[in-house]
Amino acid sequence: MSEDADPVYLDYAATTPLSPQVAKRMRDVQENAWYNPSSSHQGGRISAAVVALAAEQLAALLSVDPTSLIWTSGATEADNLAITGTARQREHRGKHLVTMRTEHKAVVDVFRTLEKQNFDVTWLDPDADGHLPIERLEAALRDDTQLVSIMHVNNETGAIQDVAAIGTACKKRDIVLHVDGAQATGKIPVDLTNLPVNLYSLTAHKFYGPKGVGALFVADGTRIDPLMFGGGQQRRLRPGTLPVDLIAGLGEAAAVAAVSMLEDLEKLSELKSRLLAGIQDIEGLNINGPVEGGFPGILNVGVDGVEGESLLLALEPLCVATGSACNSQSQEPSYVLRALGRSDLEAQSAVRFSLGRPTTPADIDIAITLYRRAVGKLRKLAPKAVVQ
Amino acid sequence: MSEDADPVYLDYAATTPLSPQVAKRMRDVQENAWYNPSSSHQGGRISAAVVALAAEQLAALLSVDPTSLIWTSGATEADNLAITGTARQREHRGKHLVTMRTEHKAVVDVFRTLEKQNFDVTWLDPDADGHLPIERLEAALRDDTQLVSIMHVNNETGAIQDVAAIGTACKKRDIVLHVDGAQATGKIPVDLTNLPVNLYSLTAHKFYGPKGVGALFVADGTRIDPLMFGGGQQRRLRPGTLPVDLIAGLGEAAAVAAVSMLEDLEKLSELKSRLLAGIQDIEGLNINGPVEGGFPGILNVGVDGVEGESLLLALEPLCVATGSACNSQSQEPSYVLRALGRSDLEAQSAVRFSLGRPTTPADIDIAITLYRRAVGKLRKLAPKAVVQ
Amino acid sequence: MSDNPYNPAVRDCFSDPDHAGIVAGGVEAFFEDQGMRIRLSADVSEGVIRELRFLAWGCPHVIAATELFCRQFEGRHAAELEQFASDPIMQDLAVPVEKTGRILVLEDTVRSLRAAIKDQLSTTQE
Amino acid sequence: MSDNPYNPAVRDCFSDPDHAGIVAGGVEAFFEDQGMRIRLSADVSEGVIRELRFLAWGCPHVIAATELFCRQFEGRHAAELEQFASDPIMQDLAVPVEKTGRILVLEDTVRSLRAAIKDQLSTTQE
Numbered sequence A, B: 001m002s003e004d005a006d007p008v009y010l011d012y013a014a015t016t017p018l019s020p021q022v023a024k025r026m027r028d029v030q031e032n033a034w035y036n037p038s039s040s041h042q043g044g045r046i047s048a049a050v051v052a053l054a055a056e057q058l059a060a061l062l063s064v065d066p067t068s069l070i071w072t073s074g075a076t077e078a079d080n081l082a083i084t085g086t087a088r089q090r091e092h093r094g095k096h097l098v099t100m101r102t103e104h105k106a107v108v109d110v111f112r113t114l115e116k117q118n119f120d121v122t123w124l125d126p127d128a129d130g131h132l133p134i135e136r137l138e139a140a141l142r143d144d145t146q147l148v149s150i151m152h153v154n155n156e157t158g159a160i161q162d163v164a165a166i167g168t169a170c171k172k173r174d175i176v177l178h179v180d181g182a183q184a185t186g187k188i189p190v191d192l193t194n195l196p197v198n199l200y201s202l203t204a205h206k207f208y209g210p211k212g213v214g215a216l217f218v219a220d221g222t223r224i225d226p227l228m229f230g231g232g233q234q235r236r237l238r239p240g241t242l243p244v245d246l247i248a249g250l251g252e253a254a255a256v257a258a259v260s261m262l263e264d265l266e267k268l269s270e271l272k273s274r275l276l277a278g279i280q281d282i283e284g285l286n287i288n289g290p291v292e293g294g295f296p297g298i299l300n301v302g303v304d305g306v307e308g309e310s311l312l313l314a315l316e317p318l319c320v321a322t323g324s325a326c327n328s329q330s331q332e333p334s335y336v337l338r339a340l341g342r343s344d345l346e347a348q349s350a351v352r353f354s355l356g357r358p359t360t361p362a363d364i365d366i367a368i369t370l371y372r373r374a375v376g377k378l379r380k381l382a383p384k385a386v387v388q
Numbered sequence C, D: 001m002s003d004n005p006y007n008p009a010v011r012d013c014f015s016d017p018d019h020a021g022i023v024a025g026g027v028e029a030f031f032e033d034q035g036m037r038i039r040l041s042a043d044v045s046e047g048v049i050r051e052l053r054f055l056a057w058g059c060p061h062v063i064a065a066t067e068l069f070c071r072q073f074e075g076r077h078a079a080e081l082e083q084f085a086s087d088p089i090m091q092d093l094a095v096p097v098e099k100t101g102r103i104l105v106l107e108d109t110v111r112s113l114r115a116a117i118k119d120q121l122s123t124t125q126e
């Protein structure tokens, strides 16, 4: 960054830089295996082998079979493919679908579109911490329910859903479960062999892999309709030339994550505690999301009496998010926090600190100082509300 | 390549390596501007500026406004988005669509899917050279025709369509014209300000840019429905985190192409002539596609009495394609060559030599030697057909 | 994809709001709309605005616009407030169109301040 | 995404088909099916296949299988042709399932060769 001096990046839930190992692997592939993996000549075979290795690496991280992975351009596409693909595939059986209000836009907007196409969508509310009470899910399931889509780790609050319980509830009723694992993959242990999940979405750039590539896990026996057509690549489920270097980068990121995950988690927990300790005495501070047990890389806090956009500017050179990165173009208060019961005013002051592998205690200390200063400054600047 | 010794790559229509300038630019972005361009903080703005520059670079190559470009994962997605998006957007006006039999799978398979959804598709045949006679198009257009999709440069034969004439015919009747420019962009001059085209698809990896990124040009006033949903990115037409490094690479590839195109074309013409001169005396050789006036980077030839798959293996270490790279998994004779009037037997022996910026006269000479030897060997091996 | 949404003038006014605060015992104006709140207070004597202070709750453009207003009108004749229009300020601060409505809250507050100063003058002259 | 579709045995038989050709005046068999064509010719004397040659039109697996057959049976007793089965050859060459049908063309040609040799023997013994 060069715009201003010494920025501190605490927005790793929005995106991450390439891990050095990933960058190295991608460079190697770009130089020595840049062929089209579908070509039947020697070059094509070299690239195909690179793709096969990446599939193994990612499969190992998730404990799945390499052949169950479909490469996509990211989690957005994987979510679209999984949800629309299942809805279409099972349309003749029933048109009831279930999801949560706190899902990412890449899920919410797909369901909104399906609603317009006469699908019947039940939008479940989380509890105040962001979790889905399993009774709420059970109560929503019907004879004609075909699909449940629930995210694993929430991108705004870090809340982790009980995927095992959700999956068990679905499986009993032969309902397909899709899980948006964009914020979980490579960050917390995900063992899809032992989770009753049919479809699982992920994206590489959230765990130090390249942007523009992701994957959809499709369990054996789960059938979905494709979203795009052309070419016979990937079992006709997803056409297009395979970006061999991006796929290699995704595989390598998975391999790195597999090795460093526990260490990463421990470090993130310590850093999150440090951050919380540094700001929790601020008057009127509230935590958005689970106080305990959430993903330790995310801390979302709001304060009274401070306007969100001004807070963000006053925090510079700290790079944090007000809501989800994907919502940050709009100034509307986060619908995720609203679903947790926050008022518009509370929601709009929310700041998501998201920590990553490169984060240091010094970064946290700077963040604490900047946050305290910004809140103090804006509070001093604010006139008292006058009830008119 | 390491599998065997000294391969000669003449499959640049399948994919190309990164130009050194593109690789350099991408590395720089990966290190210094790897943020999420949608983030409203300092980092996000740095990445947004990178994306804006890339849009300008690509816009300059195509003579369009930067705001008319939608980033996609490649031409496959751009084709799907353009065709499905137009068909859906204009469905209420009419359900007749027109395309050619010689289109890429990423177009053909989308129209096939639309046919299943009760759209009425007219499949036009090319002449023997691969061109679309404009009277054939005119004759096919009806009052309820909403979309025509014709590719610019054919990926198997190099035939170049008269996009200006096609566009004029469409414009008169308020029909949307989509052009698949995957094999044209960055290779031949494309001036979309002066071509009556509504939608134009492209993919970076065909002109020394990265794999996994492409774009769709959407002319001012042309409206399409999105294919995917989620997030507000890209005017709600295409969601997902923007892969800033890939987009930067696409922009840079466009900038390089703008500078080197004429020189590239001249060189390719010379190399193609050299190749043709070296093999044209082979008995029973025929050229698939235009003998004159096609894209000089592609030469597609067939020979009597030789089986295609064996020819490909006998040609090793020459890396060439039998049909389109995207079809090469299937052993079926190319439907493109069949549409040109070739028999199955003729089509299956076809070899596409596609030359690129790194191709040298020495590569061509090796290709000539290998091709002559392989044809000779397989012909010697072939028993005469016995009419039973 | 956004360019930097805050031009240097916004950044300067926002990060160094010299006129933040309240003029104790000064003329006051307060306006609240669209979730924005602006409070102006002024020390006016002999028709001249000797001191002009603000408090504001809103986005950076609202805060910067209010600070800029104070910078521009402190020291000038109160009568000149008549000439105030938000357009030049919006230009100086490159306020995006979608925020125009917010800046009009400043206009309303300034109008209210003018009225309050007139009131005070008439009270004083009585 | 394909692994290398040709194992080393295929590559060897395909690139060095020592047995390509025709035995002039030998016993002949020809079979054509599914677009594949195989011609075998053999010099058989005293019940032994002294020389075995082939011509083939087809994919690399067909050519390699035919060459491999020749390598295996040249020099052996013609009676041993009875033992010929395409399964071991398909295994040696790792022939993909979708090509199994093509290799059966070889089986048919060998059967036809066997018959031709028998014919010749009976003619000779007459």
Ligand SMILES: Cc1ncc(COP(=O)(O)O)c(C=O)c1O
Pocket (backbone or CB within 6 Å): A073, A074, A075, A076, A077, A079, A104, A106, A151, A153, A154, A155, A180, A182, A183, A203, A204, A205, A214, A325, A326, B240, B241, B242
């Ligand atoms: C939970 C969740 N799902 C989906 C996505 C979409 O990922 P991408 O933008 O890489 O497609 C994101 C991140 O933006 C996310 O956090």
Ligand SMILES: Cc1ncc(COP(=O)(O)O)c(C=O)c1O
Pocket (backbone or CB within 6 Å): A240, A241, A242, B073, B074, B075, B076, B077, B079, B104, B106, B151, B153, B154, B155, B180, B181, B182, B183, B203, B204, B205, B214, B325, B326
């Ligand atoms: C004419 C044409 N259209 C579309 C495509 C698809 O491009 P991509 O695979 O990059 O999506 C290709 C190349 O594969 C092509 O040659």
